[in-house]
Amino acid sequence: MGEDVNGKKLILFLLDGVRWDYLDPDYVNLPGLKGIMERGVHVESLIPEFPSVSYPNHYSLMTGLHAQDHGFVDNDMYDVETGKTYPPDSGSEDDKSFWFNEAEPFWITAKKQGKSVFMYNWVGGDVKIQNERPNHFRPYSTVKKIKYFRHDIDDGLQALLNGLYHEGIDDLGHRYGPKSPEVTEWLKNVDLEFSRLTQKLEDFGATDDVNIMIFSDHGMTDVSLSRVINVTSVLPMENIKHVINGYGSRISIWPKDGFEDEIYRLLKNYDRHMRVFLKEDIPVEWYYTNNSRIAPLLLVADIGWYIDTPDFGFYHYDTGIMKGEHGYDPKLKEMHGIFIATGPNFAVNYRSASIRNIDLYQIMCLITGVEALDNNGTWSNVGMFVSGSGLNSASFLVILLIVFIANIL
Known part of the structure; x- marks a missing residue:
């Protein structure tokens, strides 16, 4: 489990394309995720920012800002003043940084405040933002196999602060439709890894030392040639x-x-x-x-x-x-994602109405002892999720395990 440090750990999972009702037990039995829900916090749904697509909401989750304020306004972008497009035509450092520099994401703020940050396969995790990079990073790659997901979870448990990417559910939702047999089977496979992680924490006697947050960026709906x-x-x-x-x-x-x-x-x-x-x-x-x-x-x-x-x-x-x-009006329930959390600094068996994803940034900062930057979140929407002592202690150890299960469009 890595070195013994005086503080709590945070494992943060971002599951791309997991619609709010994928956790409905009447749809599929997911005992790993169900156990986490029963031990902690569960919101009805997580409301994305417009447009309800991956990149803008990844950055909203990590900055607490609306898309217009952090500048990552869509998956594909055009800058009328420079003529630049995203994804950038070149692989130059300046071209990559240009798109991210309008805001400072959580992982960069944590790095500036003395946290050791490791980002695996995170879009932007290898980019110099505000003249900073994580301490360690591995650039994004399209790997879908569950065995790599498992490996990265295990590897992340050894790190001080770790972020990683894995894709699958969003990709299958696009290919076969939401709640298709392919999506259902992949959810079961991912859930097995959460069961495995929970058991591993119990075996190490680390359950009371680890906070877990799991959320997604958006939902999914059916489309067809008839519409x-x-x-x-x-x-x-x-x-x-x-x-x-x-x-x-x-x-x-x-x-x-x-x-x-x-x-x-x-x-x-x-x-x-x-x-x-x-x-x-x-x-x-x-x-x-x-x-x-x-x-x-x-x-x-x-x-x-x-x-x-x-x-x-x-x-x-x-x-x-x-x-x-996805990408439609974010108020539509089909576009909503998930948020569940458990650990020593989260309330037990707490159920909440839907919240906006920009509200979660402040929780991450509070638990990890990172001083939050100005953001659009509302603390009163999520303050009741948090419990425990020592939340403002700078001695908190953080493992940031960011997992994307998706194919990003």
């Missing part, structure tokens, strides 16, 4: 500077100068299953206006609908057409 909105014929591409198709759930459009109003009028009433927003009219509850990386025009499909654009089409995998998607 497609094709805007190809109406989009005047000659008057458009740049388009990003967010895999059907939302489209970002940068018109050429002088054509914004014309394109808006063409699209506004094009289809009743698609909402069209000028940037200044995006719903205030999405907190998705005040950043130059957000496009002047935003198209958002109704839940389960897919917007097609020129040269994109309906997304295909090697297994066939995409059957699951």
Whole structure:
């Protein structure tokens, strides 16, 4: 279990693409996760930021900020001032750092405050942010096998502060749809690893010394070829500077100068299953206006609908057409994720209504003795989750084990 240190440990799991109701015992029996839920805190669902996709919500979880405030506004991005795109065309250090530097994530703050940080396969974990990197890192790679997940958990238990990535559930949700047999089977396999981890902590007599937080970034819903909105014929591409198709759930459009109003009028009433927003009219509850990386025009499909654009089409995998998607309005329950936690610094058998994912950042900081930066979270939403003494002690040992189970789009 590593060296004996005077303090509590925090193991933090981020499971990408795990929808809130995947933990419903009427859906599938997950004894490992069920045991953690029964011993600690369980919220009804975890509400993502808009758009309800991976990268913006990964950064919201680790900064406590809305996407407009941390600058990672989508999985794919365009910076109109520089012409840069994300993922970056080059592998240069400056190009990578450019996209992350509008905010400082938890792992960088922890490093600056003297914590030893190890990031495995975390998107951005190998990037120099605010002129800092983790003490150790392994760049992101697409590894899905459970045996690697198990290895990284074991390896992480030896580290002081560790973050790692593993993908699976989100990928299968996209390929086969939410609650498909493939998703169900993978959930069972992952759950076995949580049972194994719990047993290992008991064998080491470490249960009372370790805090565990498990959360996901977003949910998933069914999509099909019968619910497609094709805007190809109406989009005047000659008057458009740049388009990003967010895999059907939302489209970002940068018109050429002088054509914004014309394109808006063409699209506004094009289809009743698609909402069209000028940037200044995006719903205030999405907190998705005040950043130059957000496009002047935003198209958002109704839940389960897919917007097609020129040269994109309906997304295909090697297994066939995409059957699951996210990125829709975050208030929709299908887009919600999970949060459960247990350990000496968490309440026992505590159930809560849904909360926003930006609220969790403050818990991580409090438990680990890291001084939190300014954030958009609300402590009163989560303060009752925490119990125990010594939470502000700088002597706390932290193991940060961040596990993504997903294929990030």
